[in-house]
Amino acid sequence: MSTINHQALEQLHYVTELTELIRTKSSPSSNEEEGSAEFLSFFPDFIWTYLENALTLIPGKDPKVQNSNMTRECIRKFFPKRKCFVFDRPTNDRKLLLHVEELSDNQLDVNFQKQSKDFCSYIFTRAKPKTLRGGITVTGGGFGTLVEAYVDAINSGGVPCLENAVITLAEHENSAAVQKAADHYSEQMTQRLNLPTDTLQELLEVHAACEKEAIDIFMEEHSWTILSNNFFLLNFPLFPWQDIMEKTKDSFIIQNEEASVKYYEAELKQLSESLMKSISGGTFFVPGGHSLYLEAKNKFEQDYKLVPRKGVKANQVLQSFLQSQAGVEEAILQADQALTDADKAMAAECAKKDAAEREQELLREKQNEEKQKMEAQERSFKENLAQLQEKMDRERENLLREQQTMLEHKLKMQKELLTEGFKKEAETLNKEIDQLKEDIQTTEKSFNISDVLDMASMILIAVLPGSYKVLGMGLKFSLIVRKGLRNPSKYILKGFLCFSSVTL
Missing domain, CATH: 1.20.1000.10 (Guanylate-binding protein, C-terminal domain)
Structure with missing residues (x-):
């Protein structure tokens, strides 16, 4: 029931801490900004009852201004797709409002019901899966x-x-x-x-x-x-x-x-x-x-x-x-x-x-x-x-x-x-x-299939039993011909050296 103002944005301070509380890669990155770009690939849409201009940055160098801009900046950075929903009060009866979670649908305001249905419809039909x-x-x-x-x-x-x-x-x-x-x-x-x-x-x-x-x-x-x-x-x-x-x-x-x-x-x-x-x-x-x-x-x-x-x-x-x-x-x-x-x-x-x-x-x-x-x-x-x-x-x-x-x-x-x-x-x-x-x-x-063939031929030589090792050699040779190498003999020799090093 509150309006979208600076205080509401301040309550979303956790958004500014996302890069500190979770990492995208197992190896730490020296550049936080570079790492933060990775979040875009898997963060969901940002859906909140807000006005877009509430995210407009405030000019100024003052620390308070910078702090105020941080939440706005993080929302804009991490959530490229944003949607605004505005809701009326669920009911104008203050007594009923105290127990709003217990109210049946027919006790809720008609406009609120429609807005809720629109909100749910958007979530179910437009919001992308995780x-x-x-x-x-x-x-x-x-x-x-x-x-x-x-x-x-x-x-x-x-x-x-x-x-x-x-x-x-x-x-x-x-x-x-x-x-x-x-x-x-x-x-x-x-x-x-x-x-x-x-x-x-x-x-x-x-x-x-x-x-x-x-x-x-x-x-x-x-x-x-x-x-x-x-x-x-x-x-x-x-x-x-x-x-x-x-x-x-x-x-x-x-x-x-x-x-x-x-x-x-x-x-x-x-x-x-x-x-x-x-x-x-x-x-x-x-x-x-x-x-x-x-x-x-x-x-x-x-x-x-x-x-x-x-x-x-x-x-x-x-x-x-x-x-x-x-x-x-x-x-x-x-x-x-x-x-x-x-x-x-x-x-x-x-x-x-x-x-x-x-x-x-x-x-x-x-x-x-x-x-x-x-x-x-x-x-x-x-x-x-x-x-x-x-x-x-x-x-x-x-x-x-x-x-x-x-x-x-x-x-x-x-x-x-x-x-x-x-x-x-x-x-x-x-x-x-x-x-x-x-x-x-x-x-x-x-890398494409040629890289896979190159890797796979050597693996076949190493893992296949007995006469099947010849299959690996055949794939290795076919890859050499396919790539059109000028001096295939050294690659063939390398393959046979690997072949001979494996016990049949």
Whole structure:
């Protein structure tokens, strides 16, 4: 019910102490004015029932005048967007006024009700949500984490630091985001995979689709990266979800192999039943029995190959069975009196040759699987980088808009001070304005995907197991070619030196 006057402004003295009671960065700044500019990026709109001319500075050098101007100056500096609301008395009945908080709406003055509705409507529709630097919107849970960090700092006798609080919040949010992404990946892999799969590639394609969805969840909904101060709140190895999803993928690969072995051992047992009965019954231990055995074995192999859903371990199961029967075949061969010694020697040599070819086939199959895994790893890595680049670009744009807004406010404030005749005060803003311009240039030149590739290739070399390290070398080389370096050999040598220093 009081009017907006000098005394009302004096009661807002806490505004002048904001830079003393809270810091934006963990490292103390030697320039308070420079540091105070950071507050513009996350302070809310200043909404109060005041008249704009109440913030006009009073001319004069007197200490009282300077003190009076301090609150006005701080409000103008920290709150670029201001809104005025004027309220009538809630009621003209003094008795009711003593218990105004207990009054029902119909007991309040009609004009006051309308003014209150206008005020609430503005807050709900026009007031921006609480954000942190970079345009990060603070949720209810996130706000609770920030408050806890502030209170802990105050209780410990320190000055609350926004950067430290944001790091704490980001670590909490990122951990939750990683878990949500990992849970989505595991859930979708379980739903979409029908084990055993026909091929490893089928599993890897499902993995790629599920991983992309999981990364989208992490990147778009929850992840926090900070482009300023040159640090990422993303944990290495390279991406925080990578280790979890790789382990989960490997687990599915093992499950797929085990399911394939179990399935084909059952199929093999059924298909080989006739062959095994003939062996145990002595059917092949007669003159000409070796030829009969080869005919029965070939028929069994053909029937086995016609089984649907071959599976990743179908060939291995078959080769293991045939290897286990090598002694039986040798016994049948030696017992076959219809064959000469030369025929037996030739047949034995053919059996050894077939066994060697089967071993080579298994080796080629294993090498092909490793190649598929490596290619999938590379595709996944490139997809991660592409999504990270998109996020970095969006954050850079948000940060640039934020910095441009801060710069425009400072320039406007400087112009107002000059218009009001406060030349000295206007000149003090020059350093802040220059710093903001420098920050904008730095943001525009923020590192891009090439920098990430350069860093990531070396990390891959260091952290990937065995043959996957070649992927890191490949990315390093592709980066060299992409950058068009004049003398790539020294970079390749540097990469191989790093490669050789890591135990495979």
